[in-house]
Amino acid sequence: MPVREVLKIGHPLLRQPAKEVEDIHSDEIRTILDDMRDTMIALNGAGLAAPQIGVGLRIMIFGVDSNPRYPEVEVVPQTTLINPEFKVVDDNMESGWEGCLSVPGYRGLVPRYNKIIYQGMDESGELIEREAGGFHARVFQHEFDHLDGILYPQRIKDMRNFGLEQELFPA
Numbered sequence: 001m002p003v004r005e006v007l008k009i010g011h012p013l014l015r016q017p018a019k020e021v022e023d024i025h026s027d028e029i030r031t032i033l034d035d036m037r038d039t040m041i042a043l044n045g046a047g048l049a050a051p052q053i054g055v056g057l058r059i060m061i062f063g064v065d066s067n068p069r070y071p072e073v074e075v076v077p078q079t080t081l082i083n084p085e086f087k088v089v090d091d092n093m094e095s096g097w098e099g100c101l102s103v104p105g106y107r108g109l110v111p112r113y114n115k116i117i118y119q120g121m122d123e124s125g126e127l128i129e130r131e132a133g134g135f136h137a138r139v140f141q142h143e144f145d146h147l148d149g150i151l152y153p154q155r156i157k158d159m160r161n162f163g164l165e166q167e168l169f170p171a
């Protein structure tokens, strides 16, 4: 279960819409999910979408555990979603800072819907449906965008709010 290389912004596979998974229970999907989890953990990401490791399928994983060193960070359940969809519950959008393993070192201020209902299958074929708000909803929408070939810089309204993390937030 190797850690896979994460494709970086500019790579054509990151711009391509991903395809629906047809057989959730295949060995191929099992291997992809194992690799995605190993890669996300190794790189300390909050989420990862299959296109980021060069797999053009509608699969995403995300999750943020509580960390005593960062008590202000909102916990997001560890989630696997295959063929996800979502509905907007509340038209209000809220801006928040995002980063991405495919855009290393950078941060951008991105508007996202504040309240959504998402659904998808987990790897056992179980339907997951959740209402999510705030950071949880943001992480989902960020990963969902990857499945449509969209990276967060395309969502930034004012490009002055995009830059290297160390310059935007000097220690």
Ligand code: NI
Pocket (backbone or CB within 6 Å): 099, 100, 101, 102, 142, 143, 146
């Ligand atoms: Ni990303």
